[in-house]
Amino acid sequence: MKKILAIALALAMVLSLGAIAFAAEEPIYVGFAQVGHESDWRTASTQSAQDVFSAENGYELSFVDADNDSAVQLDAIRNFIQQGMDYIIVDPIVETGWDAVLTECEDAGIPVIVIDRTITDSDKFDAWVGSDFMVEGLACGEWLKAYAEAKGIEEINALVIEGSTGAGATIGRTDGFKEIADREGWTILDSQCGDFTEAGGQEVMESYCQSYAGQFNVVICQNDNEAAGAMTAMDQAGITYGVGGDVILVSFDANRWALQNVLDGKWNADFECNPMAAPTVDEIIKAMEAGEDYEAEVYVPESWFVAEDDVTSIEVNGEEQEVVVLTQEIVDARPY
Ligand code: AHR
Numbered sequence: 001m002k003k004i005l006a007i008a009l010a011l012a013m014v015l016s017l018g019a020i021a022f023a024a025e026e027p028i029y030v031g032f033a034q035v036g037h038e039s040d041w042r043t044a045s046t047q048s049a050q051d052v053f054s055a056e057n058g059y060e061l062s063f064v065d066a067d068n069d070s071a072v073q074l075d076a077i078r079n080f081i082q083q084g085m086d087y088i089i090v091d092p093i094v095e096t097g098w099d100a101v102l103t104e105c106e107d108a109g110i111p112v113i114v115i116d117r118t119i120t121d122s123d124k125f126d127a128w129v130g131s132d133f134m135v136e137g138l139a140c141g142e143w144l145k146a147y148a149e150a151k152g153i154e155e156i157n158a159l160v161i162e163g164s165t166g167a168g169a170t171i172g173r174t175d176g177f178k179e180i181a182d183r184e185g186w187t188i189l190d191s192q193c194g195d196f197t198e199a200g201g202q203e204v205m206e207s208y209c210q211s212y213a214g215q216f217n218v219v220i221c222q223n224d225n226e227a228a229g230a231m232t233a234m235d236q237a238g239i240t241y242g243v244g245g246d247v248i249l250v251s252f253d254a255n256r257w258a259l260q261n262v263l264d265g266k267w268n269a270d271f272e273c274n275p276m277a278a279p280t281v282d283e284i285i286k287a288m289e290a291g292e293d294y295e296a297e298v299y300v301p302e303s304w305f306v307a308e309d310d311v312t313s314i315e316v317n318g319e320e321q322e323v324v325v326l327t328q329e330i331v332d333a334r335p336y
Contacts, residue, residue: 027060028285031080032089035117036068038164038196039225041253044336045091045116045275052278068164068195070094077101081108087285090125091116094166098122113284115277118168127284129277129298133169135316136252136271137176139304140220142314143269143323144250145184150310153248156186158218161194161204161226169196169273173222173252189216194226201226205233213237218248224258227251227267242266243307254305256334262307263326269307274300275336305330 030053034046046063053061062085064076070093080088081104088110092098095118102124105112112125118133119125148156158181163170174191181188189212194200201221208216219234219241221227227249234241234249241247243265251258254272261267280298287294304314309325324330 027055027058028289029060029062029084029086030089030285031062031064031076031083031085031087033064033066033073033076033080033091035066035073035091035093037065038068039223039253040255040257040336041223041225041273041275042196044255045277047336048276048278049089049281052282057282066093068093070097074101078104081105081110084108085110087288088112089281090114092119092168093117093164095120095168095171096166099124111288113281115281116169116275118172120168126288127281127294127296127298129280129284130300131169131172131273131302132299133172133273134176135172136273136302137173137178138180139176139314139316139321140173140250140252140269140271141177141180141184142316143271143304143306143311144218144248145180146311146314147248147268147306147308153217156181156184156218157216158186158188158220159205159208159212159216160188160191161201161208161219161221161230162191163194163196163222163226165193167196169252170222177220194221194229196223196225198225198229201229202233203229205230206236209233209237209239216247219250221249221251223273224251224253224255224270227258227261231261231266242268254303254334255336256331259305259326259331259334262305263328263331265307267307270305272302272304274302276300 053059066073098119099122102122106124114125114128116130192204194204221230241249249267250269252271254270258270262270284294304323305326311323
């Protein structure tokens with residue numbers, strides 16, 4: 001009997017010690033100030049963060065959708081400081097206006113990891129994981145040059161539907177494409193903000209169809225949702241686009257549904273913007289937790305997708321890059 005009691009006592013002690021150890025295992029508290037929910041790309045980015053920074057992976061995530069409002073995004077970060085988050089992740093709506101709040105994060109000793117878009121007026125963050133938007137714009141221009149040559153198109157009269165004003169993605173894509181347009185002597189008839197939304201893309205394209213009827217042969221949309229809106233506007237105006245159409249239609253992002261449009265010949269090309277930053281951020285946080293070295297600047301891999309096989313590679317910044325001619329298998333394998 002004494003022996004049984006001793007075993008029971010020992011077992012109880014082991015169990016309660018285990019419970020204490022379990023209770024002591026604190027999650028990593030992460031605050032994420034997301035841009036908003038303006039596009040399907042954004043939905044994929046949010047979903048990826050929620051999957052990665054989950055309780056099963058040892059995190060507790062506080063997520064704020066700033067609805068494309070910089071004041072809301074700054075407030076969210078200040079609340080994260082108040083709440084004593086272990087890490088703050090931010091996808092900056094605009095490139096500037098960051099130094100004060102990032103200084104507050106630094107003073108509070110909270111590491112900040114920036115994803116996707118860029119910050120240009122402060123270096124008070126610990127890591128950045130995202131896209132080279134300038135390269136995306138340059139790739140778009142270089143592909144268009146090669147495609148126009150292959151098709152014997154001598155004049156380019158382009159209309160650009162920009163993303164949100166002040167966003168790194170807008171600035172890089174605009175500057176990159178313009179660099180090639182200026183070099184090649186193309187005309188950019190107009191370049192207006194469509195705010196990365198379908199409604200914005202449609203509204204801008206409707207006004208372009210009225211103002212520039214019969215004058216343009218290229219439409220560059222700075223994301224897939226804008227391109228969907230532009231299609232509606234051109235359909236209404238009786239303008240044909242895509243393979244064999246009057247207008248070359250190009251987009252950025254490469255969502256699965258958008259690549260299906262390219263494969264179906266409705267769009268001519270789509271330049272990828274990769275929304276999957278979260279797994280890399282997870283690696284960075286794990287390295288920080290372990291006191292190990294980590295990459296402070298990580299460019300996510302991106303590809304360029306086209307409908308036809310006239311152009312299968314381009315030179316961007318002196319580097320030869322593949323242009324992927326879409327197949328149904330490639331479209332179906334897209335994760336988002
Ligand atoms: O910052 C990335 C851009 O923002 C994506 O191209 C767009 O779809 C999103 O809204």
